[in-house]
Amino acid sequence: MTSPLPSRPAEHVERVLCVFAHPDDVDFGSAGTVATWTAAGTEVVYCLVTDGDAGGFDETPRHEMGPLRQAEQRAAAKEVGVEDVRFLGHPDGRLELTLDLRRDISRVIRQVRPQRVLTSSPERFWDRIGASHPDHMTVGESTLRAVYPDARNPFAFPELLADEGLEAWTVSEVWLGASPRADHVVDVTDVVDRKFAALGSHVSQVGHWPEGQMQEFVGGWMRQTAARFGLPEGRMAEAFHVVHTA
Numbered sequence: 001m002t003s004p005l006p007s008r009p010a011e012h013v014e015r016v017l018c019v020f021a022h023p024d025d026v027d028f029g030s031a032g033t034v035a036t037w038t039a040a041g042t043e044v045v046y047c048l049v050t051d052g053d054a055g056g057f058d059e060t061p062r063h064e065m066g067p068l069r070q071a072e073q074r075a076a077a078k079e080v081g082v083e084d085v086r087f088l089g090h091p092d093g094r095l096e097l098t099l100d101l102r103r104d105i106s107r108v109i110r111q112v113r114p115q116r117v118l119t120s121s122p123e124r125f126w127d128r129i130g131a132s133h134p135d136h137m138t139v140g141e142s143t144l145r146a147v148y149p150d151a152r153n154p155f156a157f158p159e160l161l162a163d164e165g166l167e168a169w170t171v172s173e174v175w176l177g178a179s180p181r182a183d184h185v186v187d188v189t190d191v192v193d194r195k196f197a198a199l200g201s202h203v204s205q206v207g208h209w210p211e212g213q214m215q216e217f218v219g220g221w222m223r224q225t226a227a228r229f230g231l232p233e234g235r236m237a238e239a240f241h242v243v244h245t246a
Contacts, residue, residue, distance in 0.1 A: 009173055009184060009242045013115035016044045019105055019143045020120060021095060021135035023052040023073035024202040028218065029131075029177040030118060031080050031195040032188025033238045038081030039191070045084040046077055047108045049101070049139050054092035056204045066092075068204055076201035080194050095138040097145075103157045105146035110166035117171050119143040121179035121241060131178035140176060147171045148245055172246040179241035185229035188222065189236045 016037055020026045026034065026046060034044055051066030052073075060068065070087055077085050088104050095101065109117070122141035124132040150156040152170040160166040175184075188195060196215050199206060206214050222236035231237055 006173075006244055009175070009244075010115065012040060013042055013172075015112060015114040016042055016116045016118060017047060017109060017112045017114040018044060018118040019047045019049070019108070019139060021049050021133065021139040022055065022092065023048055023069040024055075024076070024199070024205050025120065025136065026118075027076050027080075027195065027198045027202065030238055030240075031076070031198040032191050032222070032236070033118075033186045033240075034082060035080040035191040035194045036186060036188065043084075044082045045086065045108075045112045045114070046073070046082055047086045047088065047105070048073060049088045049090050049095065049105075049142075050092040050135065051087055051089065052092055057208045058204070060204065065204065069202075072202045072204060076198040079198040079201060080191075093135060095135045095142075097138055097141055101138075101142045102146050102150055103160070105143050106150040106157055107160055107164070107166060109146055109151040109171065110160060110169050113169045115172045116175060117143060117147055117173075118175045118177065118240075121176040123180055125178055125180045127180070128178070136178065144174060144243075147174055170246055172244070174243045174245055176241040176243065177238075179239075181241050182239035184242045185225065185231065185237045185239045187226065187231055187235055187237050189226075189234075192219070192222070192236050 018026050038044055052069035053066035056065050074085050120136040120140035122137050152168050154168040225239050226235040226237035
């Protein structure tokens with residue numbers, strides 16, 4: 001007889017892997033939560049599937065945008081205590097659910113060996129369509145398939161073990177951001193300045209906004225999330241759908 005799945009996520013884990021499509025994805029939806037994890041001593045690694053070279057709002061040449069956004073993401077990561085940032089180099093805006101992408105994410109899972117993985121929801125969020133970029137949903141689904149069954153199955157992508165020495169690894173829980181069925185909230189009020197600093201590092205993406213508009217917009221969004229989950233007035237929060245996968 002198997003044990004029942006936990007009703008709540010683990011209070012503390014040693015390692016977390018965050019897998020997202022583009023630089024800045026983790027910061028808009030989850031940087032406050034990441035800041036609470038690193039403050040508690042959790043090691044957090046970022047894995048960005050693309051360099052974000054299809055983004056931006058000015059005339060920056062396309063061949064310069066990818067390296068620029070990599071640098072912005074590394075700077076943003078430092079604002080919330082993350083030093084290890086990895087890029088897979090897949091094409092921005094053209095991600096598809098492929099075995100190659102599943103293998104690449106499985107490789108990072110086996111390298112990092114996290115107890116928790118944070119990624120995008122693979123479900124479309126009809127109430128906030130901007131959260132459901134096709135790349136986001138593709139990465140969410142690819143990551144879930146990498147968590148189960150690929151990364152834990154020693155016979156999936158056998159070259160990872162045979163050629164790279166990467167043994168199978170089982171992730172205990174997956175947190176899905178921008179999910180229409182969020183069931184867990186993190187109060188990030190006390191670290192929101194670190195989240196805003198991280199977002200401000202993405203100059204190519206937010207530099208065109210009038211001063212203070214980004215903080216007002218994102219802060220309002222987080223206050224709505226807090227209110228929806230019953231937190232006291234004025235608090236700010238980030239919400240996730242937590243899936244137990246062990």
